[in-house]
Amino acid sequence: MTTPKNILLTSKLPNTGNSIFSKMTALAQQYQAINLAQGFPDFPVDPKLLDLVSSAMHQQANQYAPMPGLPLLRERIAEKYQSFYHVNVDPESEITITNGATQAIFTTIATIIHAGDEVIIFEPAYDCYRPTIELFGGKVIAIPLVAPEFTVDWQQVAEQVTDRTRMVIINNPGNPSCTVWTKEDLLQLQKIITRHELIVLSDEVYEHIIYDERQHQSALLFDELRARSFVIASFGKLLHCTGWKLGYVVAPKELTAEFRKIHQQNVFSVNTPMQHAIAAYLDNPEYYHELSTFMQGKRDRVINGLASSAFRITPSAGTYFLLLDYKNISHKTEMDFAMQLIEQHGVALIPIAPFYHHATEQHTLRLCFAKKEETLDRAIQLLNKVS
The missing domain is CATH 3.90.1150.10 (Aspartate Aminotransferase, domain 1)
Known part of the structure; x- marks a missing residue:
């Protein structure tokens, strides 16, 4: 037609x-x-995870979940951040379960970006960043990184900030660069966003897939970054179930409140039995x-x-x-x-x-x-x- x-x-x-x-x-x-x-x-x-989904369905966990996500699952996420990073995250006011990481990214950009705002991204970049920024009237300022190291020149980043810059998007570990940012990288970013009062979208969906005894440097580990960051994570990457499209976003209370205003309009709530299953499955942090x-x-x-x-x-x-x-x-x-x-x-x-x-x-x-x-x-x- x-x-x-x-x-x-x-x-x-x-x-x-x-x-x-x-x-x-x-x-x-x-x-x-x-x-x-x-x-x-x-x-x-894992068949155990599949059995937990089936069990939740048979126990009639088939209706709408709470808009921010199942409380037990948000508590499990908060426990993870305490265990891994020694960071306290409030499961009630700082964690929202989303329909995958891409929806979390989309809703974060929708929450912050107005027409004419500039957003700094690092290329090569996951391909949803640019279209979503442009959809909401933003302008992408892309900083190209060169293979194979994909090293960031932080002086160059600072020089790209203008009075229209509103957000910086980072992806750590990086896809498709396969790189992991160091503590010094995050400290340099923190200086820039603090000086210019910017928001950070930190795409950390591969945080638990890091090699050779490296340590993941989450944006939540840095006080000024944490105060201005949306941290995005993915159960699909963690549990080998990308088709389930389940993720979450961690952000300060004030940012989360604004995020949820949009989240409830375009998603409202996320698959209930799968949330129950993942919460039970992640009872074992090993x-x-x-x-x-x-x-x-x-x-x-x-x-x-x-x-x-x-x-x-x-x-x-x-x-x-x-x-x-x-x-x-x-x-x-x-x-x-x-x-x-x-x-x-x-x-x-x-x-x-x-x-x-x-x-x-x-x-x-x-x-x-x-x-x-x-x-x-x-x-x-x-x-x-x-x-």
Whole structure:
């Protein structure tokens, strides 16, 4: 069906098409390639967690949850922050359960950004940041970071702040950069946001997937940052259930109150039985401690498996991704080379260039290793044949 000619339709996001994730997954399906492009596990969710969901459903926990989220689940989250970071978070007034991390990001931006406000982001950036800022009339100020280190020049950041700057968005650990910010990075950010009275959106969905004994530097660990930050987290990343779309946001009481005004209008409440199940499942905090070891084993399996390949691999500091540099193989653009891998070798990776507003060709592709061992071994075998 076509739109009738008498309907005037003006797109609010005229420059936004299908995400690179959707494109690469569709191509993987078309060519029956191993999909290491989109970031989702292909191994099953813990049967114990599934049983807890079923139990909650049979116990009739099937009606609306409270708008901010199930109280017990918010208490579990507060316990985590006390255990991991020795930070006190009020489950009643500072934690809101959301329909995934992306909804939390969307609602945070909707809460803060007015027409004409400027928002600083770091590229390569998760692809929902820019469209959401623009949807609410904001202007994106993108600071490009260069592979493989993706180091932030904090003097450059300070120079980008104007009287219109309202927010800084950070992603730590970084997707797709696979980097982890240091304490010094967060201290530098704190100086800037305090001096200019800015808000921070800290996307920390991979906080528990950090390697080689690094420590996650949450925005909640820094007093001035905490007072001005929305911290976003994801149960999908934590529990290997990305399709459940469950996350949460932690923010000071005053910011949370404004966040919930919008949250209740566009979501209101989030899946009730799954909230009950996750609250019961996370009664054992050991799961948080096991996740990095579990994922590091997969990371190292890929690194070791491709050690003799033509790719140059940057070991991931965090997230469940690796970056593969193919300069020794081809001078094709990232998209063209990714297509070659799909069509000729049966493996789907994702180019980094689309994560920049102005496509930046660095001959680098992202690989998701949150997969079964047999999936990874088959992909390693295929990638080793690329020359």
